[in-house]
Amino acid sequence: MTTRLSPHRAANDLTRLLNAAFGTGPDRFPVNVATVAKDYSNQFFPEDPITLVKGDALPNFDGGLYKAPPGKKGWGILYNDAITSPGRINFTLGHELGHYLLHRLLFPDGLECRPQDMVRWDSEYAEIEHEANVFAAGLLMPLDDFRRQIDGRSKPSLDDLGTCADRYRVSLIAAALRWLEYTERRAVLVVSRDGYILWSRSSASALKTGAYFKTSGRPPIAVPSTSLAVRSDLLVKSKGVLPHEADVWLHDPCEEMALLSDQYDFTISLLHLDNASPRWGRDEEEEQDVFDKFAPQTGMRLFEQG
Ligand SMILES: [Zn+2]
Incomplete structure (x- = not known):
């Protein structure tokens, strides 16, 4: 063996x-x-x-x-x-x-x-x-260096993550996924097209508190009608930031940072949630669906988009 x-x-x-x-x-x-x-x-x-x-x-x-x-x-x-x-x-x-x-x-x-x-x-x-x-x-993107760029407790904008993407010469999505692996914050990355979620990924602390979207093996999930993911009229130079009340994107209120990728025809929404105590936490952590993680349904290689 x-x-x-x-x-x-x-x-x-x-x-x-x-x-x-x-x-x-x-x-x-x-x-x-x-x-x-x-x-x-x-x-x-x-x-x-x-x-x-x-x-x-x-x-x-x-x-x-x-x-x-x-x-x-x-x-x-x-x-x-x-x-x-x-x-x-x-x-x-x-x-x-x-x-x-x-x-x-x-x-x-x-x-x-x-x-x-x-x-x-x-x-x-x-x-x-x-x-x-x-x-x-x-x-x-070694984590020791990434942590020096963005501390595990800080709340990066998409521009901050874009600076890291440039530093490491990777796509914005690849950098955002790497950051989600170590951040202590509750954050969810959502990639959507035509008003529906293509795939999504939550940080560990978001996952623990039930802040995630399960997209595989289910009918497509529509993005909220008030979200930047569909309100491209609210974007300036393809970017925007918008706070949302509870029960818009998720159970908790969140701040949505969005970027429309013209080249690939999808929208990246980074949802920042408060680091509230896990009021609706569950006993066992539900494993994020592997299919969601690797997102093959987008038709492009996950880490290379954007
Ligand atoms: Zn290969």
Whole structure:
């Protein structure tokens, strides 16, 4: 029986090396995944290194991990060169490096990664996709650094999260999801289109107090008619902030910070709730639906939107 390396462990190992090499200096971020992939694999897996990282025509895939042609050793990481978003490319590279470190022995011929629309989340294939995403988030956005940018107790705006997205060269959604992993605040991220919730993710403390939307296996949930998610007339330069009474978005009052993404035709709403005592807490924490977490129904890869 073999023990598989966990994505957290793999990302932490690399983060320690990068911290040692760059400290907290200006060159630490964004992580140059192509250089890291080649240098690290050369040093630790000299018989089986990554020798190529580049964009290519991959019409049906965001990226892939490819075995070198017969007679040559090693691997190549390719990304779809039709992708124009630097954050999406960077996350794809991190994701493919995750496949190399975690999965190349399981898939000796390599892997190609589609936008995860139709992939079943409970299959082994989707599990490795999730692991590659966890690795990429850990490598690109280490929590020690993220906490220095936004303290676990502070209440960031979408602009604050956007500044972090730029720092780490990831999408706004990827940065917001990373922040939700460690914030002590009650907050819920909602991505909606045409007045309906596509998917949503709650912070741990929001989840504990019942502040979440369960979207999978149910009819679509409409966003509130008074929310910025549908009141685009209230947005200025595609952005806005609006307080809501109780029972609008959730049982509790909240402040909605919204951003309309023209490029992808959806709205991101970040709902900040008060850190009230969990009056309607439940005894056991309901696990957020995995399908909600990884949001394949959006037809785009979760971390790379926006
Ligand atoms: Zn993949």
